[in-house]
Amino acid sequence: MARKLPHVDVVLVGFGWTAAILAQELTDEGLTVLAIERGAWRDTPTDFPPTVAPDELRWYWRKEMFQNNARDTITFRNNRSQTALPMRRWGSFLPGEGVGGASVHWNGQTWRFLPSDFIAASHNRERYGELPEGMTVQDFGVTYAELEPHFDRFEKLCGIGGKAGNLNGQIQDGGNPFEGPRSSEYPNPPMHMTFAQHQFAKATAELGLKPFPGPSANMSRPYTNPLGCQLGPCSYCGFCEKYGCGNYSKASVQTTILPVLIQKPNFTLKTHNEVLHVNLDKSRTRATGVRHVDVQGNEYDQPADLVILCAYQTNNTRLMMLSGIGEIYNPATGQGLVGKNYCYQIMSSADVFFEDKYTNEFAGAGALGMVVDEYNGDNFDHSGLGFIGGGYIANWTTNARPIESQPVPEGTPSWGSAWKKAMAENFLKATSVGAHGASMAYANNYLDLDPTYKDAYGRPLMRMTYDFTPNDVAMSAFLTERMKEIAERMGGREIKLNLRDGPYDSMPYQTTHNTGGTIMGTNPSNSVVNRYLQSWDVPNLFVMGAGVFPQNAGYNPTGTVAALTYWAAAAIRSQYLRSPGPLVQA
Amino acid sequence: MTAFAMLLLGSAPAPLAAQESSFSQVERGRYAVATGNCQGCHTIPGEVPFSGGRGLETPFGTIYAPNITFDEDTGLGLWSKDEFYRAMHEGIARDGSRLYPAFPYPHFTKMPRDEVDAVYDYLASLPRVRKEKPENDLPVPLNWRFALRFWNWMFFEPGEFQPDPTRSAEWNRGAYLVEGPAHCAGCHTEKNLAGADKEAQHLKGGNLENWAAPSIRGGTHGGLEKWSEDEIVEYLRGGRNAHTAAFSTMAEVIELSTQHFTEADLKAIAVYLKDLESDEREEPEEADASVLAAGEAIYLDNCNACHVSDGSGVPRFFAPLAGSGKVNDPDPTTVVRVILQGARSVPTKVHPSPLSMPAYDWKLTDEQIAAVATYVRASWGNRGSPVTADEVGELREALKE
Amino acid sequence: MAGWKLSRRGFLTSTLITTTALLVPGAFARTISGEVPWLPGRANLPPAYPDLRFFTTAERSCIDAIIARLIPTDETGAGAREAGVTDFIDSQLAGFYGKGERWYMQGPFADEKLDTQGYQSEQPPAQLYRDAIEALDAHCEQTLGSVFARLEENQQDEILKRLEEGDLELDGVSAKAFFDLVLENTIEGFFSDPIYGGNRDMVGWKLVGFPGARYDYRDYLDHNGEPVILEPVGLKGRPAWTPA
Ligand SMILES: Cc1cc2nc3c(=O)[nH]c(=O)nc-3n(C[C@H](O)[C@H](O)[C@H](O)COP(=O)(O)OP(=O)(O)OC[C@H]3O[C@@H](n4cnc5c(N)ncnc54)[C@H](O)[C@@H]3O)c2cc1C
């Protein structure tokens, strides 16, 4: 029997980036807010200080901070004719777990999607005609202009370092000329570039491209955010992506929000409590709260007026399915929306090996890099290319951690003396140029519940059916060619291309940029949530995260995820609380 | 924060006293209570403010602070204003027995009667909590309160603060706060064998509960010689300034007490402290070159990520070590302890982030901690004497309790 | 290694002794409000238990032979054997990793899997090693007349290549899964922090020039393509930390 707990105004499921933003916004409104997180309490000085943070085996290879596969994982197959098998350990992506979620161990590459990304369907149709058969790309239902102030808030919260390329419509030297107009400059200057970035900047400029510094949530200098929270300067420790930051220099829930939020009497955080599902009333159009269970196995019913899913894209989608909200997508019939338009990212790269120059990439940071954006989104003419979308091409120096980073030239065996020699010769003398490819929605890439495999509580795991699409493969090939031209000019002895062509492999790490499944849109027949991220079926339920993206753009998602969160929070504060109910009439 | 929440929520029925005293009187009392940091000793962190029970470790044993809410059985509920004043002014309890000077009546005696009455009114306005305090844990003869008579005769002179007419009003206000309610000497003055302040050492630094409290004299050769008045104010307000960050006991003092002071009062304190000259320091002993070399290696591999390779730190974020009063303190206890256990910069309204240093006790041996402490005490213009592995080992043991 | 006073053994034992006192409390549900919790002297310490053992003597010698071929001792310097990779793998398999405690190990286990579906063996890592070593040694004895560890180096390389390419069948266990795991663990043991028992004397890091568990490179960002020479450091230090 679940024990009934005292009522709160708002319950947030999970406590990562999106939940922390909402908690801060909604407690400011005077609401009592409870966040329920299934992972552990964790904080900088005890859990990932510099005394323990630089430990490759523990954090990445033994995955101490990521979602515990033993309890809950995802089954995977490339297409519907195959049998999905559980990801017994994470590989291609690494969902976060514990206080702060993935904000603790993200890189901090903090982007705004392009204005055209939000209207991908109508924009591309208008410019290039009908979308190909099977492609289910659609518009977000919200525009870049509407989100601009919210992007701005997140960048100031995080102390993003960068260089504006478009200030109120004025193109700025040294920034990204393709970005949407921004209302203000980044709050901090760009990161301190190293040798590899200088080579990349030179090569791209020679090719007539416009290199600019990647926007970084690693602090380029000490920063105090508008809430008063302090972030130290990044020390380029090289244990950033997949690691907690030991010296408070990466924007995370812990560094940007928690110190202020935790002091509010109307905020409470519960850890090691997993939300099992959203409770609905008899009409199934109203959420009454959530059912959760603590690690000791005690079950509780937490009543609330407003339930907001902040459990990351994969878990939000599954919670919708397990709660029986909306219909699960079925590609055979095209019916149902929950689980539809699952998208990812397609990454390829070109390694550059120098003969007598040292890149010393151990001195790096999660978002230290130079970028060109000429081949992203619709920044270039796609006529006759056979695909839409694109991606940024960047030279990031995030790390050189030797278990993970093994830059060896083409043709090197994977073990033995030749491998060892190649490692010894190239480890400090290589860098990599990467293309961050978009991922377009197709009818046959989707999420649903697995018929066979169960989680620790005996409930179905989520099943992922996904493969790279013809659009993405063509796009990636195009980007890889562009990348090759750049890499060849960077002054190295040789390069090695790492194409992404075969079927999508669930094991080698690419990115934790899973999108779709709870997509947003203009009406209940094409989306799970409306433009304010409010469930069409259950108006006192909101769903955050990249699950609402109808397809993924050629950038890292979190800037846009956070802007949408602020946007939804503003709608809740200014509209929903005044008259609770649907914010968009169906 | 819990205090704040309690005030807002007012879990107990509003006590009679609160209705009797005017709002401004209660407010005056609230401020006076903040200047005296009553909450610090009279509250177990996380429990209802002023409900007592917190143990104070003195060299003589543990003394538990009583419940000072107005519960009739376990608190001050039956005390009259006169009785309360007598306690504050003379250190005598309601039943006539003498209070231990861990209760800083030698300082509170400087407070004028109306100020003490305001404190009474404020405490009386708080929700009443029923809570017994544990018995003090003191060896004979100290638990024999009669001995206190002797102590008082030796070391205590009751009497309200007398302003020095040759000084500014501001200076006098500062002197009153420092020597009176704020009782800075409680930590920052070395004690004699009987636990009383050594007068010649006034505010030149002390050691208690295994922390070294630095000199806070601001004149020539004083611990705050390099601090400007504004920097003192900034520190007492926000817990951080260009020189340092507060942690441990001082963190609590700032959190519960000084961050709530008026700007004028903080300024007055600064003016007073800056006026206190001190004695020239002895030259430190030379450190062994091999110890310094090891210390430097440890420093560069562990400490630079926050304190920066040249010891400059990141002012107001990560404490600078170059020129730091704590690092240069003749008594290395604090430096060594912070390396062993870590420390947390106090979160304040100005600086809510509890930036913290991690513990190194599992990572570094006594010899290594001594080496790195010696290195930081001897580098970048610092003048602290070397630390030995034995000193580290003793503190490590002492902290295990 | 001038000045390195502690023996490796003493060094590791001292890690163990000092760490036990400091472990943060395990998993329990908490309600947090009011203040960011913090306690002095608490650290979430690395799960290092380099002296734990899983292998039998025969298993150890088989793995020792395999890892010595995967990262051989040669003209570029010390290999996996000198780095203590066998000890590393042994202790890892004896702990939570070997038991697959953080892996999803519920059935059913498929007979067939796609290359894109990752590890799908029924055995958690330690058991996979055990079964595979037994089958491998049996295979070697049958076809070449002696267990793997006693074969000539070129014979060993030949077998490893076939394991890698998946053209050697082992009884009751996926040869490819085994090979992939051993290679992965060997690289881990060669390059992970010495507190885990491998990368002894930081030989792996020295080979490639990785400076180890450092946390601040601000002073070197303007290297401009020149080498940055820094002695490697482990989580528990380097020789220079001890006064000469
Ligand atoms: C290694 C890595 C690098 C990344 N780098 C970048 C980058 O450079 N740029 C970028 O834009 N993005 C990056 N990301 C992605 C970014 O971290 C996420 O987009 C962001 O954290 C998503 O926020 P969220 O609130 O949706 O989920 P999260 O921050 O992951 O938080 C979700 C929380 O919900 C909890 N939870 C899940 N299920 C339940 C349940 N049933 N009950 C209770 N709690 C639950 C989880 O434990 C978790 O703590 C990276 C991610 C990873 C893993």
Ligand code: SF4
């Ligand atoms: S690279 Fe910078 S931001 Fe990232 S973990 Fe290291 S110090 Fe922190």
